[in-house]
Amino acid sequence: MKSIKNELQNIIFGNGSVGTTSQLKKVQSFLRTNEKTSLGSKKQKHLKREEAIYLIEFAHSENLFYTQEISECKFISAGAEQRVYYYDDFHVIKINEAVFYEYWLDYFDSLLIHNYFFPATAYEFLGFKAIDGNLCSIVKQEFIVSTEITDLNKVREFLSYNGFINNRNNDYVNNNLGVILEDLHDENVLSNAKILYFIDTIFYLTKDFYSGYLLF
Structure with a gap:
């Protein structure tokens, strides 16, 4: 596997x-x-x-x-x-x-x-x-509708369970994967019926990501 x-x-x-x-x-x-x-x-x-x-x-x-027109009347946020x-x-x-x-x-x-x-x-x-x-x-x-305020402690718990360590503010790193995940504040992670939805993420690859890769 x-x-x-x-x-x-x-x-x-x-x-x-x-x-x-x-x-x-x-x-x-x-x-x-x-x-x-x-x-x-x-x-x-x-x-x-x-x-x-x-x-x-x-x-x-x-x-x-x-080529489709993007109407400003449909603007949500920036x-x-x-x-x-x-x-x-x-x-x-x-x-x-x-x-x-x-x-x-x-x-x-x-x-x-x-x-x-x-x-x-x-x-x-x-x-x-x-x-x-x-x-x-x-x-x-x-399009995700938020039904409650996102609990950032739950975000931290979820990511920690999946190997991402909170290293500063709302930024995380997974050293085993060689992946950085940043800017996970409560506007970038929404909560609907207590389920977390990550809608805006910023991933970066570190040099460790490239280690051990074999072409096969």
Whole structure:
């Protein structure tokens, strides 16, 4: 049986994907391959704005631009990283410039890891959109109604049970997996009928994540 770390490594480094994750994985695979073949080590990676240039070219070639109008009358909220809009009665869309990530690849890695851990609130990548001269990602997600205030102690207990240690404020680290999970305040984790729903997560991979990975 594969370990969780092996499964996550195969999600990040593998090439296969089906269903609603396929478009998301297509972009992540392109970015990963481009990094490996053209940019070399992490220290040699292009600046994010340069990374966006070839990402835009790829999006055009693969028809990955989101062309539907996003009406401001459907606006719900905005944070430092994204704007949220109603999509239909059951979903929202989120416009994200990946400002919390040094590179677009890190952002797409984070989405894939979120979908693995929290399938109830999985992200579906709808495409890119240029807004005010900035490249943005458009994702769709289940609309979760909060029925009570989130108990952050319950969040800490849940994550601790799953190997994530609270290292500061609302940030966590899983040293066995080589994964960091940040910014889990009560607006990013909602509670409905005492069930926790992680709707906005920020995952980062550490150097320990890459250890022991075998291509097979």
